[in-house]
Amino acid sequence: MFLWTDSYPVNYPAVSVVSEVRTFNWKSDQGWFENQTTKIIIENYNEEGKIVSEELYHSGNILMEKTVYSYEENTVKKITTNHENEIIRTATITHEINTVTETVLLPDGMQLFKYISTINNEGQITELKHLNRENDLLFLKKYTYTNRGDVESINLYNPDGSQAVLIDIEYDSFDEKGNWLVRSEYYTYSDVWGRPRDIVYRTIEF
Numbered sequence: 001m002f003l004w005t006d007s008y009p010v011n012y013p014a015v016s017v018v019s020e021v022r023t024f025n026w027k028s029d030q031g032w033f034e035n036q037t038t039k040i041i042i043e044n045y046n047e048e049g050k051i052v053s054e055e056l057y058h059s060g061n062i063l064m065e066k067t068v069y070s071y072e073e074n075t076v077k078k079i080t081t082n083h084e085n086e087i088i089r090t091a092t093i094t095h096e097i098n099t100v101t102e103t104v105l106l107p108d109g110m111q112l113f114k115y116i117s118t119i120n121n122e123g124q125i126t127e128l129k130h131l132n133r134e135n136d137l138l139f140l141k142k143y144t145y146t147n148r149g150d151v152e153s154i155n156l157y158n159p160d161g162s163q164a165v166l167i168d169i170e171y172d173s174f175d176e177k178g179n180w181l182v183r184s185e186y187y188t189y190s191d192v193w194g195r196p197r198d199i200v201y202r203t204i205e206f
Contacts, residue, residue, distance in 0.1 A: 010204060011177045013049035018042050018203045024196035032196045039064075100125075113138075122149065139164065146171075150180055165189045167197075179204055 010017060019041040024032045040057040054067045065088065067080040076093040089112060093102045102115040111133040118127040128141040140157040154167040166188040173182040181204075185197045 010045075010049075011179050013047065013206070014045050015205045016042060016044050017205075020201045020203075022199050022201075024199065034199060124149070148178065150183075168194070175204065177206075 020037050021039045021041070022037050023035045025035045026032055037059055039059070040061070042055040042057070043051050044053045046052050050069070050071060052069050054069075056064045056066070058064050063083045065080055065082055067078050070077045074095045078091040078093070079087060080089045080091075082088050087107050089104055089106055091102055091104045093100060098119045098121075100117040100119055102117075103111060104113045104115075106112050113133070114131040114135060116129040116131065117125045120126050124145055125143055127143070130138045130141070132138050137159045139159070142155045142157070143151055144153045146152045148171075150171060151169055153169065155163060156165040156167070158164050168186045168188070169183055170186070171180045171183045174180050179202075181202050182199070183202075184199045186194045187197045188194055
């Protein structure tokens with residue numbers, strides 16, 4: 001599938017993937033601890049293993065937005081609606097050799113963002129450029145992967161080339177097919193080193 005996002009592929013075609021995201025909070029008397037769920041992401045797939053829809057819920061199971069995918073040769077179309085089923089943005093994703101480009105538009109047709117990803121021979125994103133509506137660089141992401149093929153780290157750079165954030169990702173649980181079920185993210189920036197940020201619990205239905 002052609003996605004600019006930091007999505008994590010599933011081994012073997014899945015029917016659905018539910019990701020529950022929790023944040024870490026700090027208390028002086030107990031240190032870092034898991035907070036309540038902040039959002040839930042539900043991805044649904046077809047028989048070919050392609051994502052067909054994605055739903056984003058905030059805490060309290062409130063639907064915030066839903067994205068529907070359609071496919072034409074090397075092009076993917078996305079339509080995103082809000083909780084009232086109003087279109088809030090659309091996107092077109094094209095794939096050429098080792099480059100994937102996603103152009104995101106507002107309902108009036110004005111460009112909101114553009115994402116240009118470099119893909120290696122394994123189909124993994126190695127570099128992602130996030131551009132604004134004038135196609136100026138907002139930030140650059142560079143990815144590394146584990147031997148299992150999961151994202152290991154994401155380096156986020158400013159337009160001037162300086163490093164903004166380093167995100168390290170650790171995996172705590174896998175299913176029998178090799179898919180991760182629990183992962184944690186740690187942020188390093190400025191004088192902060194390895195700050196716990198998010199933990200994701202994933203349920204996969206085949």
